[in-house]
Amino acid sequence: MDYIIGVDIGTTSTKSVLYDTKGKVIAYANSGYQLYQDIPDMAEEDPEEIFGAVLETMGSVIRKSQVQASEVKGVSFSSAMHSLILMDQNDRPLTRAITWADNRAAKYSEELKENGLGQQIYQKTGTPIHPMAPLSKILWLRHEKNNLFRQTKKFIDLKTYVFFKLFGVYKMEYSIASATGMFNIFKLDWDQQALDVLQIDRNQLPKLVEPTDQITGLKSEYAQLLGLKETTPFIFGASDGGLSNLGVNAIDSGVVAVTIGTSGAVRVVVDKPVVDPDGKLFCYALTKDKWVVGGPVNNGGIVFRWVKDQLFAPEKITAEQMQVSTYDILTKIAQKIPAGSDGLLFHPYLGGERAPIWNAYARGSFFGLTRKHTRAHMLRATLEGIVYNLYVVMLTIEKITGKPKSIRATGGFARSALWRQMLADIFEQEVSIPESFESSCLGAAVLAMYSLGYIDDLSEVKNMVGVTDTHQPNYENSKIYRELLPIWIRISKILEPEYKAVADFQKKHNN
Amino acid sequence: MDYIIGVDIGTTSTKSVLYDTKGKVIAYANSGYQLYQDIPDMAEEDPEEIFGAVLETMGSVIRKSQVQASEVKGVSFSSAMHSLILMDQNDRPLTRAITWADNRAAKYSEELKENGLGQQIYQKTGTPIHPMAPLSKILWLRHEKNNLFRQTKKFIDLKTYVFFKLFGVYKMEYSIASATGMFNIFKLDWDQQALDVLQIDRNQLPKLVEPTDQITGLKSEYAQLLGLKETTPFIFGASDGGLSNLGVNAIDSGVVAVTIGTSGAVRVVVDKPVVDPDGKLFCYALTKDKWVVGGPVNNGGIVFRWVKDQLFAPEKITAEQMQVSTYDILTKIAQKIPAGSDGLLFHPYLGGERAPIWNAYARGSFFGLTRKHTRAHMLRATLEGIVYNLYVVMLTIEKITGKPKSIRATGGFARSALWRQMLADIFEQEVSIPESFESSCLGAAVLAMYSLGYIDDLSEVKNMVGVTDTHQPNYENSKIYRELLPIWIRISKILEPEYKAVADFQKKHNN
Ligand SMILES: Nc1ncnc2c1ncn2[C@@H]1O[C@H](COP(=O)(O)OP(=O)(O)OP(=O)(O)O)[C@@H](O)[C@H]1O
Ligand SMILES: Nc1ncnc2c1ncn2[C@@H]1O[C@H](COP(=O)(O)OP(=O)(O)O)[C@@H](O)[C@H]1O
Incomplete structure (x- = not known):
């Protein structure tokens, strides 16, 4: 063999x-x-x-x-x-x-x-x-x-x-x-x-x-x-x-790979190199004829982990005793909160940010808090905020590559049905979850198969990667997200000038 | 008798x-x-x-x-x-x-x-x-x-x-x-x-x-x-x-009463009615010759209560078993975080706000979050944010009545030494805590004594009200707060235009 x-x-x-x-x-x-x-x-x-x-x-x-x-x-x-x-x-x-x-x-x-x-x-x-x-x-x-x-x-x-x-x-x-x-x-x-x-x-x-x-x-x-x-x-x-795009079969035009692991990324493959007039997207070669346009995001699952550790320590103990993942319990809690988190908005920039704002001084924020908001609202707002941020990257990509046709989602977050659905709702796109196991390794292997003549075209990867789940947007939810997104985007803009001041304070005082 | x-x-x-x-x-x-x-x-x-x-x-x-x-x-x-x-x-x-x-x-x-x-x-x-x-x-x-x-x-x-x-x-x-x-x-x-x-x-x-x-x-x-x-x-x-100012003996010029109960207020007594060019302060009569200038704040201890209920539910159980107040435990936790909460800023507008911004649509926010921030930082930032907000009211009052000479602090929050010290540090003023028990009732009684001729002057209240604690500003801490305050103030200004949008969303969706 x-x-x-x-x-x-x-x-x-x-x-x-x-x-x-x-x-x-x-x-x-x-x-x-x-x-x-x-x-x-x-x-x-x-x-x-x-x-x-x-x-x-x-x-x-x-x-x-x-x-x-x-x-x-x-x-x-x-x-x-x-x-x-x-x-x-x-x-x-x-x-x-x-x-x-x-x-x-x-x-x-x-x-x-x-x-x-x-x-x-x-x-x-x-x-x-x-x-x-x-x-x-x-x-x-x-x-x-x-x-x-x-x-x-x-x-x-x-x-x-x-x-x-x-x-x-x-x-x-x-x-x-x-x-x-x-x-x-x-x-x-x-x-x-x-x-x-x-x-x-x-x-x-x-x-x-x-x-x-x-x-x-x-x-x-x-x-x-x-x-x-x-x-x-x-x-x-x-x-x-x-190679990860390749390994999850997201190389056809309009098929967008959205990853939320520790960090995150939105990537789409095009035929020719293109650059973003604002310098906010990367364009990297996959091969000579396939180029990957997208944005890397620092704040993905690592932010979910922070909320879990800081606000849901008791649930961690419960999860251990139930022998389930804490993330699964938190997902169930977040599920009970309505889409839009009753108007609580979260900007996930806990670790500075690359795409879409490219600001190393960026910091996280919650906005819109009322006394009716609970810890569970903060949780859901966190998950939503991570996805809003990726969606803003998508909006930048769209300007160069056109509207996406579908989304392929990968990374640790894809384990959560709630989060996958949120992605479908916020992006207003069908989201499918590729059977994915070390997609970059598979991508490398497929490249080798092509180089060695086992396959004629990289697209044959489609026969190697199935789909485990598919989510259609829930338009009720999409409507709500569409109301909040402009506010979310405006707030990220108006806060921008203040990031450096607070980051400088934090640096000076050694945090 | x-x-x-x-x-x-x-x-x-x-x-x-x-x-x-x-x-x-x-x-x-x-x-x-x-x-x-x-x-x-x-x-x-x-x-x-x-x-x-x-x-x-x-x-x-x-x-x-x-x-x-x-x-x-x-x-x-x-x-x-x-x-x-x-x-x-x-x-x-x-x-x-x-x-x-x-x-x-x-x-x-x-x-x-x-x-x-x-x-x-x-x-x-x-x-x-x-x-x-x-x-x-x-x-x-x-x-x-x-x-x-x-x-x-x-x-x-x-x-x-x-x-x-x-x-x-x-x-x-x-x-x-x-x-x-x-x-x-x-x-x-x-x-x-x-x-x-x-x-x-x-x-x-x-x-x-x-x-x-x-x-x-x-x-x-x-x-x-x-x-x-x-x-x-x-x-x-x-x-x-x-009458509460009177009842805590804060009727001399330059003596400012700061109250944080469920809500809060900053008040100073002057001889003649004065108004604020910007319409942000009240001027109410106490008597014909004593006028109270100040600002009422919606978001006082009620915000502390929210943080307690939402983020510190486990500590509530511990406190019950220890038979101490949860607030006392939280105060000890907040004490361990450095002044300035490592650059985490909180705007306490969970219930809209009256002074200093007079905006019913105002909402709460955390700003400056990094992964190093813990739940305890959020707690301390909350207490600091409540006091920053009162300090901004003070800055408005100062413009009309001049710099304060000292602060008298009352309300539920005065039970916490940490919070009292925070007040001294942020206001950069000596803070004293009057022996206070139903100060408005005492104020009413003193007014009666004056009306009935038992005393010649309202200032005789000083013989009826002692002082239980005094706090001097810790200048190390004041310095840190002075670095953060301009950022805190700028952020409350830049967020202002977005409050209504999110409040409208919340109202529409019935939250
Ligand atoms: N069951 C789950 N439900 C939702 N999210 C989850 C679940 N399990 C893990 N995650 C999220 O995925 C993140 C980890 O993802 P992953 O396992 O892909 O990490 P990683 O390989 O370290 O990431 P990267 O590929 O960026 O290096 C966690 O921080 C968490 O936010
Ligand atoms: N031990 C304490 N330490 C700090 N703050 C406290 C303590 N006890 C109560 N508080 C705060 O004081 C608030 C109640 O203040 P209080 O003056 O008693 O109420 P009211 O304004 O309703 O008369 C609580 O919401 C809480 O924030």
């Missing part, structure tokens, strides 16, 4: 899944690692630890499934975007991997926005100007860690690091490259203006390849360790966002 | 206290009554029920203390402001007593504001244009219950009703009159423009008397029932706000 391995190098863990060529899961392995946050705003990971997790999980699925080396026809990779590692002249890391969540470059992304260069560069790269992007990070390092900057032979990302370890070459595919902030998505090449602003040379960046490109010549030590052949083709793969 | 009875006709109960002429409490009685809220925005009371409570509590203190009828040298009254009763040609009530909390006249007070008449009238009456005031209520009744309006012989208040029952005459003293919105505080007479706007005649209003004026000739049935003589002088007394 033929098998494909899909590996997803995530922010908190690496997952490997071994599939047959119909996309059926044969074996799964997962290995977590540490996030280093030694100082405020830092969010780093150890590249060696991650490389270890890649080896461990790949080895594990091969062993567990007892497949022969020759039966593994390809290995393909998904990874988180925006990571940055500085490599020295001897090809040793000068830094840990600085992840998307690292905020230390904030000053420099602000600068790029203020001096107008950011907007110019965005219009070519499709990467919003933000500390997450390697563009801002390299600028920060040049100014504040010039010593490291000057010793750098190559600026790479985690996936490039893994390929370098396995094959000894520095190659980066378009998808990850398109999220660096330095890649011209219209020319499929590094952007000279970006490099000039950073004062770096294109030789300091990896060679560009296509996501579907293959590489062979796996170092023998790793071939042996993993139980693979040196000739097994590795496919470069793509970034996790786009 | 000589004794004086002070009676306070409050919104929820009537209290009578029998004092000796040094202000020592000899006997106390209290009798509650129902608030009728048959339909939204209604808040009525039954005048007969209240008259019953007056008789019951007066009779009770006389019986309990076993004083002789001849030893009671005077009876004096405090009462809640703004109540309205329509009396027919046969001197029977056409309505219940419509209390200050009744909001049905909102449309008409809005109208008065919009057509500019309100501002003109306020500048002469010192009563903010608001549905609480009889001015707005009579306008509403003329338009929406014209049948009742046309049958009305007299428009009176609860205290006038009680005096009418006891003595058969319609007399209203300046203090209650000055809170009707129809009394010219500079001329000490009904305001012709107000009467014209209402299309009523001055004969339809009670005869005006001074607060210190006496009346005798108690109807024999009541003299008998109460154990008083028909010749016992009754002093008309004043309204509860001013």
Whole structure:
């Protein structure tokens, strides 16, 4: 039999899944690692630890499934975007991997926005100007860690690091490259203006390849360790966002993937690169002919978790004793409150926000409280607020890509029927829930199947992914949400000028 | 021995206290009554029920203390402001007593504001244009219950009703009159423009008397029932706000009384009537030469109660088992959070608001939430928000009366040392807590002592009221509050335009 391995190098863990060529899961392995946050705003990971997790999980699925080396026809990779590692002249890391969540470059992304260069560069790269992007990070390092900057032979990302370890070459595919902030998505090449602003040379960046490109010549030590052949083709793969769209079969035009995990995202696939005049959306490559337009949202399920921990501690104990999920109990409580939470509005910006407002200083708020509101109203308002925020991202996307035709919802929140229905009601769209298990791994594997000729078209993924639930909008509820949304949007605008003041206070007083 | 009875006709109960002429409490009685809220925005009371409570509590203190009828040298009254009763040609009530909390006249007070008449009238009456005031209520009744309006012989208040029952005459003293919105505080007479706007005649209003004026000739049935003589002088007394200032010895210039009970108020006594150019403060008579300037706040301890009930239900159970007050436990929890609640700001407008913003549509909000904020932060932010709001009232008062010299704090919240200290820190003033027991009853009794010649000056109240606690501002904390206050004030301004939208939604959907 033929098998494909899909590996997803995530922010908190690496997952490997071994599939047959119909996309059926044969074996799964997962290995977590540490996030280093030694100082405020830092969010780093150890590249060696991650490389270890890649080896461990790949080895594990091969062993567990007892497949022969020759039966593994390809290995393909998904990874988180925006990571940055500085490599020295001897090809040793000068830094840990600085992840998307690292905020230390904030000053420099602000600068790029203020001096107008950011907007110019965005219009070519499709990467919003933000500390997450390697563009801002390299600028920060040049100014504040010039010593490291000057010793750098190559600026790479985690996936490039893994390929370098396995094959000894520095190659980066378009998808990850398109999220660096330095890649011209219209020319499929590094952007000279970006490099000039950073004062770096294109030789300091990896060679560009296509996501579907293959590489062979796996170092023998790793071939042996993993139980693979040196000739097994590795496919470069793509970034996790786009591959997740692929893995849940949200690649047809007008099919929008909405994810609420810890964070959230709204993404839609289009044929050609497009950028947002306001610089609020990303456009990242999935392949040369498939581009993912969307917005990443910091405040997803993590906000639900906060409300659970802060306002529903007693229910946690009850849930433990009932041996059910606290989230399930809370969902039942929220269900009893009418749509619109009796006019209580919540802005979920507990951790600053990326899309749709791109404001690191943003903070959360409840508005519209009366004495009739209960803790359960606050809960429902929280869930609604998270979805309103995603809907505002959708409104921005619509302007470029047109009205959606349907929504595919994934992430931890999709476990809640209430929340899924809320999504249908607020978006006023049919929402379907794909059978989804490690959708980025599946996306990577499907990309490999295409590269290796098992399928002729990526759309064949539709035969691999079923649908578990479908929700139609309840128009009674939609009507209520339509009354509240304009207020919700206006409030997020009028509060905007005050976010920085309170964030500055919080920073000064060390919270 | 000589004794004086002070009676306070409050919104929820009537209290009578029998004092000796040094202000020592000899006997106390209290009798509650129902608030009728048959339909939204209604808040009525039954005048007969209240008259019953007056008789019951007066009779009770006389019986309990076993004083002789001849030893009671005077009876004096405090009462809640703004109540309205329509009396027919046969001197029977056409309505219940419509209390200050009744909001049905909102449309008409809005109208008065919009057509500019309100501002003109306020500048002469010192009563903010608001549905609480009889001015707005009579306008509403003329338009929406014209049948009742046309049958009305007299428009009176609860205290006038009680005096009418006891003595058969319609007399209203300046203090209650000055809170009707129809009394010219500079001329000490009904305001012709107000009467014209209402299309009523001055004969339809009670005869005006001074607060210190006496009346005798108690109807024999009541003299008998109460154990008083028909010749016992009754002093008309004043309204509860001013008498409470008197009763806590906050009548010297610059001494500010801050009350947080269910609702709240900031009040300072001045020599002459003054009005606020912006119409945001009241100026009510206490006597002819003492005027109370200040602002009433809807959202006081009732907001603390809401937070307790909604977010601290488990602590309520613990408190019951510990046999302590839940408020005491919550105070200890709030104490652990640093001043400024780590940048979490709360606007306490759960029940619309009177001073300082005079916006019936106002709603509560939390602003500045991060994931580091806990339920305890929300609690502390709530207490701080209530005090910030009172401080903003103080800032408005300061503009007319100058900087305060010290603060006297009363009401349920004064039971909490944390909250008292917060008041000192936010106001940046010494806060002292008067020994206070039914301060409005004491105020009424002191007014009687003055009227009857037991004391030469109201300021002799100082010998009757001690101080239980004093708090000096903690400047570390004050500094933090000074950083947050401008943000708090700006946010209350920028949210203002959105209150109506969300209040309209809530009204439409019947919340
Ligand atoms: N039964 C449930 N009902 C509703 N929401 C749930 C349920 N279980 C989990 N969630 C939500 O999903 C979130 C976690 O989602 P998920 O399991 O996808 O996390 P994650 O993998 O850490 O997220 P990410 O993919 O962003 O890293 C939780 O914080 C919670 O808000
Ligand atoms: N121990 C306490 N500590 C702090 N606040 C308290 C305490 N007890 C009561 N309160 C507050 O005082 C309010 C009641 O105030 P009070 O003056 O007794 O009421 P009212 O205004 O109805 O006369 C409660 O709603 C609560 O917020």
